Every structure is written in structure tokens, then in C-alpha cells.
Amino acid sequence: MSESDHRFIVLDGLRGAAALLVISxxxxxxxxxxxxxxxxAVDFFFVLSGFVLAHAYGDRLxxxxxIRAFMTRRLIRLYPxxxxxxxxxxxxxxxxxxxxxxxxxxxxxxxxxxxxxTFLPCPPIFDWTASAPFPFDGPAWSLFFxxxxxxxxxxxxxxxxxxxxxxxxxxxxxxxxxxxLQSGTFDMGWKYETFPGGAARxxxxxxxxxxxxxxxxxxxxxxxxxxxxxxxxxxxxxxxxLTPGGLRMAWDLSMQLVFIPLIVALAAxxxxxxxxxxxxxxxxxxxxxxxxxxxxxxxxxxxxxxxxFGDDQVSGLAMTLIVALLATIAxxxxxxxxxxxxxxxxxxxxxxxxxxxx
Numbered sequence: 001m002s003e004s005d006h007r008f009i010v011l012d013g014l015r016g017a018a019a020l021l022v023i024s025x026x027x028x029x030x031x032x033x034x035x036x037x038x039x040x041a042v043d044f045f046f047v048l049s050g051f052v053l054a055h056a057y058g059d060r061l062x063x064x065x066x067i068r069a070f071m072t073r074r075l076i077r078l079y080p081x082x083x084x085x086x087x088x089x090x091x092x093x094x095x096x097x098x099x100x101x102x103x104x105x106x107x108x109x110x111x112x113x114x115x116x117x118t119f120l121p122c123p124p125i126f127d128w129t130a131s132a133p134f135p136f137d138g139p140a141w142s143l144f145f146x147x148x149x150x151x152x153x154x155x156x157x158x159x160x161x162x163x164x165x166x167x168x169x170x171x172x173x174x175x176x177x178x179x180x181l182q183s184g185t186f187d188m189g190w191k192y193e194t195f196p197g198g199a200a201r202x203x204x205x206x207x208x209x210x211x212x213x214x215x216x217x218x219x220x221x222x223x224x225x226x227x228x229x230x231x232x233x234x235x236x237x238x239x240x241x242l243t244p245g246g247l248r249m250a251w252d253l254s255m256q257l258v259f260i261p262l263i264v265a266l267a268a269x270x271x272x273x274x275x276x277x278x279x280x281x282x283x284x285x286x287x288x289x290x291x292x293x294x295x296x297x298x299x300x301x302x303x304x305x306x307x308x309f310g311d312d313q314v315s316g317l318a319m320t321l322i323v324a325l326l327a328t329i330a331x332x333x334x335x336x337x338x339x340x341x342x343x344x345x346x347x348x349x350x351x352x353x354x355x356x357x358x
Contacts, residue, residue, distance in 0.1 A: 031317065
């Protein structure tokens with residue numbers, strides 16, 4: 001197997017575990033006490049994305065692949081599940097309006113839908129959107145920043161050069177520190193009040209992943225046992241529970257700036273086989289679907305359980321487990337019946353018409 005075909009199986013598994021952690025971040029439960037820094041799973045996504053895209057496209061971007069071809073590939077990868085989650089979220093808004101549980105003027109719904117279709121953040125001009133850049137499927141805020149980082153990787157050659165990154169990353173780290181102190185939290189980007197902080201968050205982490213890949217390619221490949229890699233991911237999420245309140249921000253920043261990139265670097269060369277390898281591969285395949293579909297599933301589950309059993313009778317850990325199970329099933333169905341076939345068809349169509357997919 002050539003280096004370009006290398007599959008980072010343990011990192012795939014970690015990505016799936018991180019997606020499940022994100023679910024727990026959206027449902028109040030005992031997990032919030034055990035893992036108060038669970039939202040750092042998104043930061044893991046950002047670092048991992050930079051690493052994987054540098055591996056898959058770095059050399060081609062520096063030689064023959066155009067910006068247009070690269071961004072087309074990225075849109076083919078991200079858009080199908082994004083639009084599926086957004087459509088489900090929009091339908092749930094319609095259901096709640098018809099039931100009289102929400103009041104959403106048709107004109108406002110149309111405007112938000114336009115921004116949703118175009119993969120652009122909707123300005124915070126309507127009360128019912130709660131200052132969310134993507135009201136129909138909240139986690140899409142990170143995909144928007146992901147695309148901006150992808151475009152920057154393709155458009156600016158210096159962001160693919162290790163020496164330039166050693167200058168860029170300290171500047172990005174200072175920006176992340178500034179916005180974190182200003183916001184009082186590392187968990188920035190998912191609402192407009194902290195939107196600039198989300199940009200700083202991915203600017204540092206995505207390109208830290210790019211730099212880590214350069215070290216990996218040059219042979220710096222430390223092997224971390226797979227079980228230790230998973231354990232470290234959960235230590236990242238829960239570690240601030242063990243620190244005094246005044247030090248929690250310091251813990252979270254150290255995770256973003258140092259330890260999450262270090263986990264990616266150490267786990268990149270981790271080895272698993274047999275059932276564990278199959279589990280990691282499955283988790284990796286389903287992780288994006290879990291991430292994009294869990295919010296509509298959570299809303300639908302809450303509406304259904306509240307109707308059947310009364311308001312908030314099913315909540316906490318029980319709700320978390322139900323949503324995690326349903327999101328995993330939905331991701332598996334969408335992966336096999338919708339996402340992979342659609343992406344394959346789109347790639348073939350574009351290749352036939354213009355060669356963009358090459």
C-alpha cells in the first residue's frame with residue numbers, strides 16, 4: 001500500500017467517539033459533570049481534518065490540482081449530509097409551526113432556507129433563530145469554518161509550508177487566546193456572539209493538523225496503543241472536572257493548543273486489527289452522519305417523548321443514549337443508501353463533464 005493510500009484506522013475510531021461526545025454536549029445529563037470539556041471533541045475534528053486533508057491533497061494542491069477541483073471535491077463530501085440534516089431540521093420547524101408551538105413568519109422561513117441551501121450562515125436578524133448561524137442544523141457552523149479553512153489551504157501555498165506554519169500558528173494561537181478570554185469559554189463559533197472566536201479556533205487547530213502531517217510524512221511516527229488513544233480523548237473531555245474552577249479555562253486552552261494536536265500525532269500511527277479495526281472503521285464511516293443528523297433526531301425525539309409521556313419525562317442520560325442509538329442507526333442508513341451513492345454519482349458526473357473530480 002502506498003503512503004497516499006494509508007488509512008488512519010485509529011483516528012477514524014477516535015472521530016466516531018468524538019461525534020458521540022458531541023451528542024452528550026447537547027443533552028443535559030450526568031455526563032456534563034463527568035466530562036465538562038466534552039465540546040473539545042469539535043476541536044479534535046478540526047485538528048484531524050487538517051491532518052487528513054494534508055495527507056490526501058497536500059501534494060496535489062502543490063502540483064496539479066486546482067482550487068476549483070479541490071473545493072468541488074470538498075463540497076461533494078460535505079454537502080449531501082449537510083443538506084439532509086438541514087431539510088430534516090426545516091421540516092421539524094414546519095411541524096412545530098403547524099402545531100402552534102412556534103411562530104415563524106413564512107418570509108423569514110424562506111430567507112433562512114435560502115441561506116441554508118447555499119451553505120452560508122444566516123445573519124442573526126430573526127428572534128426564533130436564537131442567534132444560530134445555521135438554525136435548521138446547528139452543528140453546521142463548524143462545516144462552514146471547515147470550508148473556509150479548506151479554501152485557505154488550497155488558495156495560499158504558504159499555509160502548506162512547515163516554515164510558514166511555524167510563524168502562522170503562534171499568531172493564530174494568540175488570536176484563540178484573545179477570543180477565549182473575551183468570551184470566557186473555549187466553546188466558540190456556534191452562535192453569533194462568539195462567531196469570530198470560532199474562526200480563531202479552526203485557524204489554529206486545522207493548520208496545526210497540517211503541520212503535524214508534515215512531521216508524520218517525514219518519519220516522526222510515534223506509536224500510541226489504540227486503547228491509550230481512546231483513553232486520552234476522554235481525559236481531554238473530563239479532565240477539567242479534576243481541576244479547580246479557576247483553572248478550567250487554562251485546562252481547555254492547553255487541550256486546544258497542545259494536547260489534542262499531540263493525540264492526533266501519537267494516534268496517527270497506532271495499530272489495531274480484527275474486530276477493533278472493523279469497529280474503528282465503522283465509527284469513522286458513520287461519524288459525519290452522526291454529527292450532522294443528531295440535532296434533528298434529538299428535536300424529533302423530544303417532541304415524540306413529550307407527546308407520549310409528558311414534558312421532560314424522558315431526559316438526561318436516558319435521552320442521551322436514545323439519541324446516540326437513533327443517530328447511529330440513521331447515520332448507517334444514510335451512509336449506505338444516500339450519502340455514498342450520491343457522492344459517487346456526483347463525482348462521476350463531474351468527471352465526465354469537466355474533469356473536476358480528477
